Amino acid sequence: MSLPSSVPNVLGNTSLDAPFDVAIIGSGAGGSAAAYVLTGAGLKVLILEAGNNYFPGLDNPETLPFPLFSNDELKFGIRGMVMQNPIVEPRTFRQSSSDAAQANPDVNVLARNVGGTTVHADMKYPRFNEVDFRLKTALDAAARTFDGTSFADWPLTYDDLEPFYVQAEQLSGVSGIADGAGADPFASDRKGVPYPLPPTHQMYVGRVLANGAQLKGYHPIRFPGATNSRPYDGRPACVNCGFCSGFGCPNNSKGSAAVTSLRKALLTGNCQVRFNCHVSRLVRGAGNHVTAAEYFDADGNLQSVSADRFVLAASAIESARLCFLSDLGGPGLGNSSDQLGRHMMFHFQTTAVGIFKQRLHGERGNSVSNGMSDFRGVTEGGTGLRTDFPYLGGIIEFGTSSEPMRSTKSFLRPDALAFAKLVGLSLKQLLIEGPFSAHIAVMTMQAEDAPQPTNRVDLDPTVTDVFGLPVPRLTYLNHRFELDAKAFYQPKMLDVLEAAGAQFGFFQPYDPATPADSRHVMGGLRMGANSTTSVCDAFGKFHDLDNLYCTDGGVFVTASGYNPTLTIIALALRAAQNIVQPT
């Protein structure tokens, strides 16, 4: 073995070959965390990644080189370098099964590159609440029932997951504050374990909104996140360059899956990543065994690779889709329960916008340094449901605008209506005065999304991608569970903006005809103890198959109102540990 790899489209140990001990589909948060555990235990692991690699030398044992990312809005926000591209890989969307689905350029599209969506996320890594894992029981006890929903308890508890939360935080380098001012009073018991790093630096806009929240009697927090507030694990401290949410990090201070778990896996010598390799099918052999993964390689040629075990970590929508693609004409791989693709959840975002007299310079800082959890709807410590705020909302991110091109362009969409007034000196004046750029503060509530069996992913009957494969079709409609919470918390969000000193405040409109803005994609491969009501077990293993696992957000049972990535990593670590050492 010699690292780094000099073979095109391959990272890691190029001498490894099939059959692998484990083949993982996807190099994001869940896939890389699983690879970290498996390779550490000596298993030979192949990761197939559909996207490109922007970390040349990620497998260099001597040093971690700078990646190809930069403070360049065009190649990220406008040209989507790291994103799945709807021109060649579309998805379709509809609100109900009686509608015809339409191709839509943004059906909750996530990043597609080595490191997955953690590459361009701004790394908000809170834990879920203790009550989240037994939400069905808690809702029933409070006599809160909702027709058409499919709330269920998770097949594991917060205490089961807590040691893996600790490991996930250490692996990713989470900055935060566990006790005292700025700590989250609604977060669940950390059992005395501090965050690996102190909190990141506060942005001005974060302090302004935190002040408003404080004045209204709420509890603003320093947002926990996997961004280095100090040098950590061989990576430098964040310098708050401002190109964070939506951007790859130029100096590796962002604890993406690539530079944390995946790099560690690569350096064991037990890991090989083949990127620009798009998996098209899992091949089921005799009995309940998956024998091979078929994929289109970087040149578009169909290849096949065998392994003892397979792990789906392609993100919730793509993992469910791959199960359907692997059994065309049938019910779908692992779908004896008819639950595959169902109970899809996205955090239901409510976005309040404040325009301030002063410039808030959101282009400096790590995108979101502050927030509040008062509208989560849980009691302090996250062990019960609040009765004074009787709706499950979500954590609120105190954000702003750091992308002038995207802000301006969406202002001009969908057409150049009334051209003479929209453009010319009026437009120029708008850009110069910058009410929607330099002066904007944004509160985004990531509210809990009720699981519904009718909210689902399956295959579109007519549209195919550039590989000739049917694309995912999303059927999704919000429940009054979310809409009531939004209506309840909206005026309170406006109160915070007013207290913070905003001059104007308004809300992003809600349009059920378009897919949710959320990038938090959960469900579709829900875990549970009962094989007739769930797809995977408590360790992410498919009930129907001996050697197939899922370690992405697909296994989530409920959505919580906290950002999901840390929980994906913790579940993946636990699942992989169980492969290495079954309990």
Added chain:
Amino acid sequence: MSRAPLDLALTRRQVLQLAAAGALVAAVPGRRLFAQLGRAASVPIQPFLTAAELAIVDAATARIIPTDTLPGAHEAGVADYIQGLLSNLPALDANCDDLHSAADFTAIALRQGTAAGSGCPGADVNGDGVVDAADLTSGVVSLFASRPVFAGGPFSGRQPFGDFASGHATDTFPAPEFHNAIPLSRIQRLAWTVLLDGASAVPAVASNPLATSSSDVNLRQQYRDGLAQLDQLSQSRFQKSFVQLTGAQQDQIMTQAATFTSVLTGHTIEGLMSDPIYGGNRDRIGWQLIGFDGDSQPLGYTLGFDDATQEYIERADKPNSKPNPDEDCSGFGPVMIAFLTTVSGADETKPNKVFDSPYCFEVAS
């Protein structure tokens, strides 16, 4: 619901869409994705827009962001940005090392007189089947006329390194890397092809309405037709070519050609505000206009952490956690106030509000 007349003719929905775009969700819509033809050098290397077309682009974009006492789209070189976007000139990779560098010219020089198929095909820059002196000339054209689809990284070389341990900027500047365009994957190249030349160029996307009937793709044809339309409308209405019209006349013509003007407006924003490596934003005119710093790496805005005071060390001129030192709280002009008042006025459906805003930049905590 009563609605006051708008000074700027924007719908509430458009404004809120903009506001939504300011939201820092971990979100990047993949609405516009571009790729690059990479090493396949079989197309002739020449700019897409003719000189006459380029002049129309320059005149029209100058109406979208005009020049007054401050520079506009013309001074920022927006037309050059659009030429680079449409020209589809391959980033030169003559030695198949997936890099775009001076070594490519060496590779061409060493292979002169050989057949294209006898080595890296990228050395045959003009695609005539043989590697020769013409390819060196073409290579120079390619290098300087083409613009990256995805510029290289991590640093432009404009900002120095910081030293987090000492909390100071250093006087060491990183090597500029933006000109080293990032090679594209096969899938990204296919997407770029559809974007420029439409779905007919890539049969595999035929079932995808976003590739066959979206206004975001087939840009070259849209420009060829749209620019011709501007001139045609100008001739029939004013008996002059578009570039000969007065500004007010040009506005009338562009209002008539609303669809193409919309495409042009989007690209004008890109040409004004994208990094200068892409051909526009000349001398960072666009960034200065809107008060945007552009790239700050590797220095950034937080220079270090002071263990004695337990405070982060910030740049005095551009603080991270505090108001700008020159913040005068002057706020918005009367036109903008009227506009914002209208779009944030309360109505029956949304609890939007105009606040008294008792203070400007104080933060109690």
